[in-house]
Amino acid sequence: MDAVIIIGKNLSPTLAKARANGAYVFGADQGAKYCLDHQIRLDSFVGDFDSVNEEEKHRILTCGAVIEELNPHKDVTDTAHALSLCKWFNRVTILGGVMGDRIEHFLANVDLLRSRPNTCFMEDDDSFIVVLDHTRMNVSRNEWEYVSVFALTEAKVTLLGMEYPLEHRDLMPGDPIGVSNQIKEDSGAILSESGLLLVVLHRKKTVSQ
16 A cells, blocks of 8 residues: 655645545645645644644544644654654655745655655655665656756666666766756656666646646
8 A cells, every 4th residue: 555645735636636546645734734625535644733723723633534743842844754654655655845935844855755765755746756776767758848867875877768868877966967857758767776866857737637
């Protein structure tokens, strides 16, 4: 079974419902309100209720979800705690919050992906982000406008079917060569041959959510 952790920013209900279908749904603080507002089944709430008002808090407490209320004075974010509860799920998708007005939370969420390479993703209406480790990822030109890869550690990468292909390229943190590539063939592939590789895909606007 898969899990989704819903944050709710820059996230269409259509995409959220598609990813939540058949998955275990965590609402991370205000993400729980998002679920209730858009009739998405909420299985578990994780958070300190600092992003909702009293009426919204009551709705969450009485919706039938498992409630894990956190102390506001804590050492982890709501999303990080929710992810720590997902050890037994094969795949986890963090929905929403890719940028927003709190860039520090976005950076913290990207850093969380390191803890589960290949199996934990962050997604919103515009972007899909994952950390790859010794694996291949296929990407479709019909869905993705831009493909960017960044080395989180010293890495080796091959890019196939791209406008700017790479073959067994050593990539170091801080090297910008992997920014904003495009898929030249019907589909392309990213091969993470060694090290940790951060992949950011930018969705074409013509694709229906």
